Every structure is written in structure tokens, then in C-alpha cells.
Amino acid sequence: xxxxxxxxxxxxxxxxxxxxxxxxxxxxxxxxxxxxxxxxxxxxxxxxxxxxxxxxxxxxxxxxxxxxxxxxxxxxxxxxxxxxxxxxxxxxxxxxxxxxxxxxxxxxxxxxxxxxxxxxxxxxxxxxxxxxxxxxxxxxxxxxxxxxxxxxxxxxxxxxxxxxxxxxxxxxxxxxxxxxxxxxxxxxxxxxxxxxxxxxxxxxxxxxxxxxxxxxxxxxxxxxxxxxxxxx
Amino acid sequence: xxxxxxxxxxxxxxxxxxxxxxxxxxxxxxxxxxxxxxxxxxxxxxxxxxxxxxxxxxxxxxxxxxxxxxxxxxxxxxxxxxxxxxxxxxxxxxxxxxxxxxxxxxxxxxxxxxxxxxxxxxxxxxxxxxxxxxxxxxxxxxxxxxxxxxxxxxxxxxxxxxxxxxxxxxxxxxxxxxxxxxxxxxxxxxxxxxxxxxxxxxxxxxxxxxxxxxxxxxxxxxxxxxxxxxxxxxxxxxxxxxxxxxxxxxxxxxxxxxxxxxxxxxxxxxxxxxxxxxxxxxxxxxxxxxxxxxxxxxxxxxxxxxxxxxxxxxxxxxxxxxxxxxxxxxxxxxxxxxxxxxxxxxxxxxxxxxxxxxxxxxxxxxxxxxxxxxxxxxxxxxxxxxxxxxxxxxxxxxxxxxxxxxxxxxxxxxxxxxxxxxxxxxxxxxxxxxxxxxxxxxxxxxxxxxxxxxxxxxxxxxxxxxxxxxxxxxxxxxxxxxxxxxxxxxxxxxxxxxxxxxxxxxxxxxxxxxxxxxxxxxxxxxxxxxxxxxxxxxxxxxxxxxxxxxxxxxxxxxxxxxxxxxxxxxxxxxxxxxxxxxxxxxxxxxxxxxxxxxxxxxxxxxxxxxxxxxxxxxxxxxxxxx
Numbered sequence: 001x002x003x004x005x006x007x008x009x010x011x012x013x014x015x016x017x018x019x020x021x022x023x024x025x026x027x028x029x030x031x032x033x034x035x036x037x038x039x040x041x042x043x044x045x046x047x048x049x050x051x052x053x054x055x056x057x058x059x060x061x062x063x064x065x066x067x068x069x070x071x072x073x074x075x076x077x078x079x080x081x082x083x084x085x086x087x088x089x090x091x092x093x094x095x096x097x098x099x100x101x102x103x104x105x106x107x108x109x110x111x112x113x114x115x116x117x118x119x120x121x122x123x124x125x126x127x128x129x130x131x132x133x134x135x136x137x138x139x140x141x142x143x144x145x146x147x148x149x150x151x152x153x154x155x156x157x158x159x160x161x162x163x164x165x166x167x168x169x170x171x172x173x174x175x176x177x178x179x180x181x182x183x184x185x186x187x188x189x190x191x192x193x194x195x196x197x198x199x200x201x202x203x204x205x206x207x208x209x210x211x212x213x214x215x216x217x218x219x220x221x222x223x224x225x226x227x228x229x230x231x232x
Numbered sequence: 233x234x235x236x237x238x239x240x241x242x243x244x245x246x247x248x249x250x251x252x253x254x255x256x257x258x259x260x261x262x263x264x265x266x267x268x269x270x271x272x273x274x275x276x277x278x279x280x281x282x283x284x285x286x287x288x289x290x291x292x293x294x295x296x297x298x299x300x301x302x303x304x305x306x307x308x309x310x311x312x313x314x315x316x317x318x319x320x321x322x323x324x325x326x327x328x329x330x331x332x333x334x335x336x337x338x339x340x341x342x343x344x345x346x347x348x349x350x351x352x353x354x355x356x357x358x359x360x361x362x363x364x365x366x367x368x369x370x371x372x373x374x375x376x377x378x379x380x381x382x383x384x385x386x387x388x389x390x391x392x393x394x395x396x397x398x399x400x401x402x403x404x405x406x407x408x409x410x411x412x413x414x415x416x417x418x419x420x421x422x423x424x425x426x427x428x429x430x431x432x433x434x435x436x437x438x439x440x441x442x443x444x445x446x447x448x449x450x451x452x453x454x455x456x457x458x459x460x461x462x463x464x465x466x467x468x469x470x471x472x473x474x475x476x477x478x479x480x481x482x483x484x485x486x487x488x489x490x491x492x493x494x495x496x497x498x499x500x501x502x503x504x505x506x507x508x509x510x511x512x513x514x515x516x517x518x519x520x521x522x523x524x525x526x527x528x529x530x531x532x533x534x535x536x537x538x539x540x541x542x543x544x545x546x547x548x549x550x551x552x553x554x555x556x557x558x559x560x561x562x563x564x565x566x567x568x569x570x571x572x573x574x575x576x577x578x579x580x581x582x583x584x585x586x587x588x589x590x591x592x593x594x595x596x597x598x599x600x601x602x603x604x605x606x607x608x609x610x611x612x613x614x615x616x617x618x619x620x621x622x623x624x625x626x627x628x629x630x631x632x633x634x635x636x637x638x639x640x641x642x643x644x645x646x647x648x649x650x651x652x653x654x655x656x657x658x659x660x661x662x663x664x665x666x667x668x669x670x671x672x673x674x675x676x677x678x679x680x681x682x683x684x685x686x687x688x689x690x691x692x693x694x695x696x697x698x699x700x701x702x703x704x705x706x707x708x709x710x711x712x713x714x715x716x717x718x719x720x721x722x723x724x725x726x727x728x729x730x731x732x733x734x735x736x737x738x739x740x741x742x743x744x745x746x747x748x749x750x751x752x753x754x755x756x757x758x759x760x761x762x763x764x765x766x767x768x769x770x771x772x773x774x775x776x777x778x779x780x781x782x783x784x785x786x787x788x789x790x791x792x793x794x795x796x797x798x799x800x801x802x803x804x805x806x807x808x809x810x811x812x813x814x815x816x817x818x819x820x821x822x823x824x825x826x827x828x829x830x831x832x833x834x835x836x837x838x839x840x841x842x843x844x845x846x847x848x849x850x851x852x853x854x855x856x857x858x
Binding site for chain 2: 013014022024032033114116138
């Protein structure tokens with residue numbers, strides 16, 4: 001029995017949000033494990049990863065099924081392509097959360113390193129970005145999605161700061177090198193999680209407005225090149 | 233007015249049908265009567281024909297015959313007034329006539345009625361040249377008994393009379409019809425007024441009730457069916473009103489109960505769309521109640537546990553329970569979830585989800601577990617070393633006196649430590665006790681701060697820490713227990729000094745915002761991670777256990793600070809940046825001599841803690857950590 005396109009889209013919406021919820025939870029657990037030194041939360045992240053991968057496959061399959069069966073057009077087609085990309089981004093974020101969780105487990109076995117880093121601020125922003133990006137997907141709110149994109153800059157800035165602090169620390173005390181490398185890796189993963197979340201937000205803008213806001217500069221350069229060529 | 237037209241149309245139809253039937257019958261009857269009259273005339277005609285036979289048989293001169301005929305003619309004219317009778321001879325010569333002189337009349341042998349009299353014998357209508365009118369003629373042959381034709385007797389009836397009669401009859405019928413219609417209209421008007429108006433009123437009333445608008449009840453005038461109907465409608469409206477009010481009341485009661493519940497309650501339909509949720513549920517899900525109604529649960533919250541439990545409950549139609557652990561920035565939230573199906577004979581058509589926030593319960597359980605563990609641990613450590621030293625002394629009676637003295641001294645140090653811990657515990661227990669534990673008096677917080685700073689200065693200089701004091705010019709008048717406040721400030725200073733690096737800076741400052749007086753102690757120590765800032769005020773809680781004990785803390789100092797602040801109606805808090813340092817702050821309400829509000833607050837706080845022993849809060853202990 002084939003369901004109607006509307007029913008299928010409804011089901012797809014439910015599944016992608018389930019995927020989002022699981023990744024959100026993994027992110028929350030991984031970041032809390034890192035900042036609060038709670039390895040038991042980190043282990044939960046690692047355990048949940050398989051389930052996330054399964055849901056990813058599920059969503060992918062559903063998208064392809066709808067494309068093949070209903071051959072949707074216009075906004076429905078845009079929705080399905082956006083979901084395909086968001087699904088992929090979410091899975092990546094889940095993987096990054098696993099990496100952060102592994103670092104958190106490593107770090108929890110060693111003495112804490114007290115340095116003026118803003119990990120808590122960083123994880124807070126990353127979590128809020130992911131939450132808002134998914135909210136934007138639910139409510140088709142392009143404005144909120146753009147706001148998410150804007151917050152990526154602060155995460156990048158904190159990552160650069162962390163990098164400098166950890167570098168200094170390693171130079172000063174060889175004892176701390178292992179911990180510093182772990183922290184550096186965690187900071188890098190968080191920064192990449194923010195990047196992936198930005199991709200999701202961009203896909204939401206595309207979904208709502210049909211406007212590609214990725215690679216703005218490259219687009220502008222390409223356009224400028226075309227006009228140059230046209231002038232020649 | 234449509235009502236009137238409807239009634240009128242019905243009435244008019246009835247009148248029209250009745251008139252048509254009656255008119256037809258009447259016309260028939262009149263025709264019958266007509267033909268009867270005609271027959272009577274024809275009878276008179278026949279009699280005339282018989283009466284004329286004798287004179288005509290006599291065969292006298294026309295004048296003679298005419299005279300003889302005068303008598304029967306007069307008789308016939310009497311019998312049928314207005315009719316013209318003519319008697320002709322067989323050759324067509326007119327011998328007698330009731331209206332004209334026969335001598336002036338021409339031969340009538342060729343007249344159609346005369347010709348007809350010999351043949352089919354039918355009356356003939358034609359124009360009478362003699363009279364100049366349309367006449368109905370009928371002629372009868374007058375015959376001798378042996379069959380010889382003697383002549384004709386003719387009768388003429390003016391046609392105008394007949395037409396006139398019929399016209400009269402028609403106009404009479406039309407008049408009757410008009411009259412009946414007018415009467416019908418009148419009747420329709422009366423009926424419309426009597427039936428339709430009240431019906432219209434009832435309709436309008438019922439419409440208003442259906443729309444839920446307030447409407448005045450129908451008047452109880454009139455009688456019969458309509459009055460009964462109005463009465464019934466009134467009763468129905470009353471009942472509806474009553475039910476509506478009851479439903480509203482019930483609903484507002486349920487909503488009030490729901491909104492005052494601590495537990496979150498959420499109801500969905502079979503498609504997981506949220507039909508209802510209370511304020512607690514809205515805040516737990518982090519979504520405003522007004523926005524989520526009608527949206528699916530999985531759109532509103534993406535927490536997999538919550539979505540799963542609702543899905544399971546709806547699928548199985550059975551109670552489903554579970555727990556969701558939401559890792560947060562500073563603390564986890566634990567929700568217990570109970571989903572019960574809303575089911576009828578056809579299965580579950582909805583689900584009620586109750587969200588029970590176990591965070592606080594879990595936290596308190598954890599605090600209690602930690603406390604028991606900590607107390608045992610804290611007491612066991614000095615006890616173990618005490619036993620070690622005492623046993624060493626007992627086992628070796630030949631121990632050098634100097635050694636023995638050192639061992640016993642170490643045992644006493646540990647005893648002091650235990651006494652300090654137990655003392656702190658007792659202090660805490662007293663401040664926590666319902667009946668308070670403070671001996672309050674009006675005092676200047678600046679004095680307390682200055683004294684505490686002076687006492688701490690030796691410890692600070694020992695570690696090469698610069699201790700700064702910044703106090704305002706005017707007094708900070710509060711109601712409080714001098715000893716307890718001094719202990720709290722001393723605890724903060726000790727912590728700051730202990731955790732600042734060699735050559736660090738500790739600053740005590742005080743001030744007021746007009747409502748509260750505050751004391752702040754700032755250090756440049758390692759700082760406290762944000763998620764620990766609440767927990768460090770718990771008993772025996774330490775960010776770094778080994779370090780704290782090395783520094784000789786009991787793990788109770790900050791706990792005492794917080795309790796002292798609370799006992800004074802204030803609070804203790806900390807702001808910290810890891811790696812940069814921390815600022816601890818105690819804020820308690822000012823005692824304003826002419827400020828009634830502040831005065832009353834102070835009175836209250838004094839009443840709260842009255843009757844406590846003066847040195848209820850005395851911490852001999854070094855505080856825990858920053």
C-alpha cells in the first residue's frame with residue numbers, strides 16, 4: 001500500500017526530528033561530560049551512537065523512497081533535499097560528540113588542568129546553536145537560522161583563544177602536554193560541531209527561502225568573474 | 233413578511249380551488265335550470281300550436297283567422313313573457329304575431345326555422361330583420377289530424393336576455409371570488425400574526441442561544457401549541473445555560489488544578505498532537521503553552537525519551553513509564569515520565585503524559601549520600617591516625633620521652649581536628665534548626681568586617697599575601713549575630729588566603745545598595761568551574777579533595793557561611809572565572825531606623841532567631857576552599 005505524499009512527508013518530519021533529538025542529547029551529554037568531568041555521561045554518548053547511525057540510514061532511505069515514488073516538485077522537493085543534507089550533518093555532529101566524549105573520558109582519569117579557558121561558554125553556545133537550528137527547521141524560521149549562523153563566529157574565536165592558552169601551557173610544563181592535547185582536540189571538535197550546525201541552519205534558510213547562503217564569498221567571486229568575462 | 237405570503241398563498245389556493253369547483257357546479261346547475269325554462273316555453277309553444285289548429289282548420293279569411301288566434305296568442309304570451317309568438321300559414325303568410333302587425337310582415341316560408349320545422353326540427357339563432365335583434369327561433373308545424381300541414385307556430389326568444397343572464401351570473405361569481413380572496417388575505421394576515429410572528433421570535437431566540445449570546449427569555453403570552461413551544465424553548469435555554477455554566481466551572485476548576493500542579497501534565501490526541509498542557513509542562517519542555525497547542529509532541533520536544541514514551545503508550549494502549557535524564561549546563565535534570573492512554577472501546581485515542589521533575593529529589597539524595605560518606609571519611613581519617621599514635625605509645629613502654637611526647641601531640645592535633653569538625657557540624661545543625669540559633673542585636677557590619685580582617689592578617693602575611701580592606705564611610709547597620717557574622721567573614725577570608733597563590737591579593741570590601749548590606753571577599757586564586765558554584769556551599773563538598781584536606785579544611789566553612797547568611801534573611805553567592813579568581817559575597821538586609829519596611833524585616837529576622845544561645849555559631853575550623 002502506498003501512502004500519500006503528505007503522509008510520507010509527515011513521517012519524514014517526525015524521523016528527522018527524532019534524529020535531531022538524539023543528536024541533541026548526545027551533544028548535551030558529551031559537553032556535560034567534558035566540562036563537569038563525568039565519564040558516565042560520555043559512555044552514554046558512545047552507546048547511543050549506533051542508534052543515531054541507524055536512524056540516519058532510515059531517514060536517508062525514506063527520502064530516496066519519497067523521491068522515487070512521488071517525484072515531488074517545488075517546495076516538497078526542496079524539503080527532501082534539505083532533509084537529506086541535514087540528516088548527514090546531524091550524523092557528523094553525532095560522531096563529533098563521540099570524539100568529545102572520548103576526550104572527556106581520557107581527561108577524567110587525570111588531574112584537572114585549571115586554565116582560563118571558556119569551555120563552558122563554548123559548549124553552551126554549541127548546544128544553543130543546535131537547539132535553535134532544529135527549532136528553525138520545525139518552525140521554518142529563516143531569521144532564527146541566520147542568527148544561528150552568526151553565532152558560529154564566537155565559537156571560532158573561543159577556539160582560537162583556547163588554542164593559544166593550551167600552546168602556552170604546553171610550552172611551560174611538559175607534564176601537561178597529554179591533557180593539553182586532549183583539550184585541544186575537544187575544542188577543535190566543538191568548533192567543528194558549530195560548523196556543522198551552521199550548515200544545518202543554512203539548509204533551513206534554503207528550505208524556507210529557496211536561497212543558497214552557503215559560500216557567499218565564492219558565489220560573489222564567481223559572479224564577478226562572469227561579469228568580467230562578459231565585459232571582455 | 234415571507235410568512236404572511238406563505239400563509240396567503242395557501243389560503244388563496246384553497247379559495248381558488250373552492251371557487252372553481254363551486255363555479256363549475258353552479259354553472260352546470262344554471263344551465264340545467266335554463267334548459268328547464270326553455271322546455272317550459274317549448275311546452276307553451278306546443279300548446280299554442282294545438283290551440284291554433286282549430287282556427288286554421290276553419291280556413292276563414294286572414295282577418296278572421298287572426299281574430300280567432302288572438303285568444304291563444306295572448307294565453308301563450310302570458311305563459312312566457314318577453315317571448316314573441318308568430319303563427320304562419322302553410323304557404324308562409326303570417327297570420328298572427330304578438331309583437332307586429334301580420335299585414336306588415338312578408339312571407340316567412342324561406343326562414344331557416346320554418347324550413348327546419350319540416351326536417352330536423354332544431355332551434356335556430358339568427359338576426360331578426362323585423363326586430364333588429366339576435367333571436368333564437370323555434371318553429372313547430374301545425375298539422376291537421378289527417379296529416380295535412382295547416383301552418384306553423386313560431387316562438388322567438390331574444391338572445392340578449394340569455395347572454396345577459398350568463399354575464400350576470402359570471403360577474404356574481406367573480407365578485408364572490410374577489411370577496412373570498414380578500415377574506416383569505418385577511419385570514420392569512422391574522423394567521424401570520426398569530427403563528428408566524430411568535431415562530432420568528434422563537435427562531436431568533438434559538439439562534440441567539442445557539443450562538444451562545446445572552447438573550448432575554450421569550451414572553452409567556454398566548455396560548456395553545458405556540459405558547460407551549462415558547463415555554464419549552466425557554467426551559468431548554470435555561471438548562472443549556474446551566475450546563476454551560478457547569479462545564480465552564482468544571483473546566484476552570486480543572487485548569488486551575490492543572491496549572492497549580494508542580495508536575496507537568498500534557499495531553500495528546502492519537503496523532504501525538506498536544507491538546508492541553510499546563511504551565512509546569514510548558515516550562516519543562518521549554519515551550520510557551522500558547523504556541524504548542526495542536527502541534528505534535530515530537531515537534532515541541534525532541535527529547536527522545538519523551539517522544540518514545542508517548543509513542544509506546546499510544547501504540548500499546550497501555551501505561552508506559554520511564555525516565556529522561558537531560559544533561560544541562562550546570563546540572564542535570566531528571567524527569568520521571570508516566571504516560572497513560574486515553575482509551576475507549578476502539579483503543580487509545582490519546583495519551584496523558586505526566587512529567588515529574590526528580591532533579592531536586594535526586595540532588596538531595598546525592599547530598600545526603602555524600603554527607604554520610606563524607607562525615608564517615610572525615611572522622612575516620614583523624615581517628616585512624618590517633619589510634620596509630622596511641623597504639624605505638626602503648627606497644628612500646630620503653631619509648632623515648634621526646635618521641636612519646638611527639639606522638640601524643642600528634643594524637644591531640646587529630647583530636648582537635650575532630651573536635652573542630654564536630655563543632656562545625658553542631659553549629660550547622662543549630663543554625664538549621666527551626667527555632668534559630670542567633671543572638672541578634674543592632675550592629676555595624678563594618679566593625680565585624682574590620683575585626684575579622686585584623687584577625688586574618690597574620691595568616692595572610694605568613695603566606696606573603698596582601699590583604700586589603702575597603703569599607704564605606706557611613707555605618708552599615710544590620711540586625712545580626714556578631715559571632716555568627718564574624719565566623720562567616722573569617723571563613724571567607726581564610727578560604728581566600730588559603731587558595732590564593734604565594735604573593736597573591738585578597739580584598740575585602742563592603743557596601744550597600746540601600747536595601748541590603750553586602751560584604752565581598754575577592755581573591756586571585758584558581759577559581760571555581762561554573763557547574764560547581766552551587767555545590768561548594770554543600771557540606772563537605774570539595775572541588776579538589778586532596779588539596780582541601782592538605783590545607784586543613786573541614787569541608788564545612790562555606791556551608792556555615794551560607795547558613796549564617798540565610799539565618800539573617802540574606803544569601804551567600806559566588807562569582808568566579810576559572811584561572812582568574814573568585815568573589816564571594818554575603819548580602820543581608822539593612823536595618824534602617826526610619827525605614828519601616830526594612831525595620832520590619834529586621835524584626836522578623838530577629839523574631840525568627842530569638843532565644844538562641846549567644847555563641848551558637850562558632851567555627852573554630854578553617855573553612856574549605858574557594
